[in-house]
Every structure is written in C-alpha cells, then in structure tokens.
Amino acid sequence: MANLEALLETNSKRERNDWSGSLIVAALAGAFGSSFLYGYNLSVVNAPTVYIKKFYNATWERRYSSSIDEGTLTLLWSITVSIFSIGGLVGAIIVTPIVKFFGRKYTLMLNNIFAVIAALLMGFSSLAGSFEMLILGRIIMGIDAGVSLSALPMYLSEISPKEIRGSLGQVTAIFICIGVFTGQVLGLPEIFGKESLWPYLFGVIIVPSVIQVVILPFLPESPRYLLLERHDIHRAEKAFRTFLGKADVSYEVEEVLAESQIHRNVQIASILQLLRNRSVRWQIITVVITMGCYQLCGLNAIWYYTNSIFSASGINHDTIPYVTLSTGATETLAAVFSGLVIERLGRRPLLIGGFGLMVVFFAVLTTSLTLQYHVSWLPFLSIACILAIIASFCIGPGGIPFVLTGEFFEQSQRPAAFMIAGTVNWLCNFTVGLLFPFIQSGLRTYCFLVFAVICLTGATYLFFVLPETKNKTLHEISQAFAKRNKVTLEVQEMDQYSAERKSSAEQESNFSPTKDNGEAECRIV
Secondary structure (H helix, E strand, O other): OOHHHHHHHHHHHHHHHHHHHHHHHHHHHHOOHHHHHHHHHOOOOOOHHHHHHHHHHHHHHHHHHHOHHHHHHHHHHHHHHHHHHHHHHHHHHHHHHHHHHHHHHHHHHOOOOHHHHHHHHOOOHHHHOOOOHHHHHHHHHHHHHHHHHHHHHHHHHHHHHHHHHHHHHHHHHHHHHHHHHHHHHOOOOOOOOOOOHHHHHHHHHHHHHHHHHHHHHHHHOOOHHHHHHHHHHHHHHHHHHHHHHOOHHHHHHHHHHHHOOOOOOOOOOHHHHHHHHHHHHHHHHHHHHHHHHHHOHHHHHHHHHHHHHHOOOOOHHHHHHHHHHHHHHHHHHHHHHHHHHHHHHHHHHHHHHHHHHHHHHHHHHHHHHHOOOOOOOOHHHHHHHHHHHHHHHHHOOOOOOHHHHHOOOOOOOHHHHHHHHHHHHHHHHHHHHHHHHHHHHHHHHHHHHHHHHHHHHHHHHHHHHOOOOOOOOHHHHHHHHHHHOOHHHHHHHHHHHHHHHHHHHHHHHHOOOOHHEEEEOOOOO
C-alpha cells in the first residue's frame, strides 16, 4: 500500500512538473497570435454586417453616382466573407516550405506580417473609401490563419512531453473559441458595434500579433526541429531544458532520436512521398476524415440559425446580441473542459462521443424546429439543443483533429501531413460556405439531418479505425496502425528509411555531413 501511494505521488509530481513556466508561456503566446486570430476573424464580421454593407453602398454611389443593386451588394458581401477561406487554403499550401526553412517558432513570428498588413488594410478601408482594401485584408488574414493553424499545432506537439501532449494541443482549440467569443463581445453596440467604430473591430487584430512578436523571441525553437532537421544538439538540449524545466534531458534526446529512427540527414517528406508511403496510409485517411468532419459537421449552420431561433423564442431583437454571447461562452467552457480531461479520458472517447452527441442533438433540433410553431415551449428546447451541439463539438471534434495530426507522423512527415490536413480543412470550409445556402433553401430545417449523417459517418469510422494515442510514443501509435496498413513493424521501418534515403539523395547537394557527425544511425524503441 505504501509503495502504491509513493508511486501515485511520484506520478502526480511528474504530471505537475511537465507544465513548466516556459511551456505555458509558449503555448499561450503562440495561440494568442495564431488560433485566437482565426476564431476572432470567424465571428468579427457578423456584428458590423449592416454597417459594412452601407459602406459598400456609399462607396459605390460616390464612384458611380448610383446606388448599388442588391445582387451586386450580396455578391460583394459573399466574397468578403468567403474569401477568408481562399486565403486559408493558400496559407495551408505554403506552410510546408516555410516551417522547413524558418522553423516552427520563426514561422509563427513571421506570419504576423500578414496579420499586421491585413489589420491596416481593413482598419483604414473606411477612411480610404475603398471596400477593395477590406476584401484584400480578409484574404491576407486568411493566409495568416492557414499558416498558423498548421504551424501552431506542429510547434505545440513538438515542445510538449507526451504525458500532456493532448492538453497542450487543445490550447489551439481553446483560443479559437476565445477568439470567437472576443469577436462577439467587441461587436456589441457599447463597444465597437457602431457605424462609426466598426473599422476598429479589424484594426485591433494588430494587438495579439504585436504581443506574440514581443514574447516568442525569448522562447526556444522546437527542440525536435533543432535536433532532427538542424542537427543542432546543443540548442536542442537547451530547448528541452527550458521547456521541461530540468537539467538532465538525455532521455528526451535519445527518445526523439529513437522515435524518428534516423539520427542524421532526416529530410522533409513531400506530399507525394507521404501519400505513397503505405506505412502511414490509414493515418492519412483518418486525418482527412476527421478534418473533413470538423468542417462539415454543421456548426456553421448553427451560427446561421441562432438569431432566428432566439427571435422565435420571444427574445427581443435588441437583446439577441447579448444572448448570443452564451454560445461563445459555451464554446469556450467546453473547450477548456476538453483540455482538462483529455489526458484522463483520451482522444478516442472525446472525439467519437462528441460526434455521437451531435447526431442526437441535431435530430432533436430538427424535430423542435419543425414543430416550434405548434408547441409554445419548443423554441426553448431549440436553444438548449444549439448550446448542446456547440458544447459537443468543442469537447472533441473542435480541437482533437489538430492533436492527432501532430501525433500520427514522425518529424520528417509532419509538415506534409499538416499541409494535407490544412488543405482538407480549408476546402471543406469553403465548400460549406458555398453550398449551405442552397442546402438550407432546399431542405429548410431538415438541413440538419445532412449534418447528422456526416457526424454519424465520422463517429462510425473513428470507432472502428482510430486507436487511442494518449501517452503513446510514435512507435506505439505506428504499431496500432501497422496491421491495418498491412505492414509489419520491420517493413514499416524499412519503408520510412527508404523514403528518407531517397529524399536525402535528392537533396544531397544541400548537405555536407562531416565525419564528426557520424553516419546515419537507425534506432528502434
């Protein structure tokens, strides 16, 4: 009994020690200037919609001495909203060479150039009388989001111990939710939700970017990146000491080298090489499906219906913006809850459970919306379903796909994997924005059944395919997929080794290893 208590006490101390001050600061600063801005830019356009359309109309009249027709105005506004996704797709595509050349930390820092340019363009668009500046700012802000939603999870997964990898990875989702909530708050009429002040909603984007640029230079680069891609063992050890808060990091260094299997000359795998690698085939399929369901699960439809459902419940029109804050608060609290329990419950139950609960609440919401004019209390049930769907999304599907992408792949494959995940994410985001108005117009309240089917499909796939990755090394996760990939562990290692040797040969001119560095060494956990 005494031995058991001692063991529990040791594990508890180790878990507490995993959260060093530098690790927490890196996560908060990285997310505040990255995923926070993504969430903020998702919600910030909602409050000033009427004022921005008036600005478009006034600008058109000044230029062409006639009012803009309704069709053109709708087109301009649709472009303003949806072009953010196009920028995100561009960012996801260009992120691989950027993180390879500059590293994870400096990619996050340099990415703020996009955010600052976008903030200036959008913030001064009204003063300059140019709606083109607002649209250009939105696409540049999308590029910033596309880069950050790949670089940030990559950075967090590489600096965190495996014992808290899931919790630290959930910081990405938590700050997306905080960003959405902040956009709702700042859009209130008492703050910037006025006709004369709406440009400030976009100008304040510069604040998180400046804070990130000030803090990140004092924190280390990813130790895995330094060790395996820059071959700088001294800086890698220093980074490990800073993030882990301890002097002896020899075990961590050896563990990274063993998991990656190749001691030197680890080259970045291209997307084509990753797709051809049969040892990660089901990992790629799983990432594509989870990212696709992340965007196609219907949360955007929920935001579309929120105001009408609140109105049907008898809530005064002027009060709705304040009641809408409950959705942002629910989103944030659910994401925080997920971050607190993910290392206890694991990724699998939260992800499958989240999609499963969304199926149930979508079915109930469809019923309540269909019958709400016949039963007086059903609009209140609809409100409860909306909050429940948002909470179900945020406890699992809202953040875990980013965590899994960082856990499934080794160092040389991770940039290409995040590029694939980001491309799927932004393509599905754009598809929802493009097709949802037609789905809603054709199916009305029954449109939620489409999303229920998508969530059910995702939950079913993950139930049969997704292994638990909590506290597991890359080697152990690869073992879990090995049978489904139809490779033995030895063949899997040979596949990875051959791919890296081929990549190394293609880029041999860029490297000149010396005898001091030794030859490539294969280590197996």
